[in-house]
Amino acid sequence: AKQALERLREDSYDLVIADLFLNEITGLDLYELAKDKSRFIIITAYPERELALKAKSLLGDRFIPKSTPPEILKSKVASILKEEK
Secondary structure (H helix, E strand, C coil), X not given: CHHHHHHHHHCCCCCEEEECECCCCEHHHHHHHHCCCCCEEEEECCCCCHHHHHHHHXXXXXXXXXXXXXXXXXXXXXXXXXXXX
16 A cells, blocks of 8 residues: 555556555545546445445545446446546
């Protein structure tokens, strides 16, 4: 997580896919740091937790439970990558 934080401070990315619950920080911390220069999808195995509900309110349909079928995730990624930054 710390390495991701450092890289997001230095560069922008077409799309960042991050788990909501990381070791030292959260996926929302990464999102808040780089939301102006990178697009995000946040995933979690715990969509009912309070932090997950906050992520859902910030990210909308870019907050995805890990139980989401791979084809839906692929479709979401393709859709986001087609959007203008």
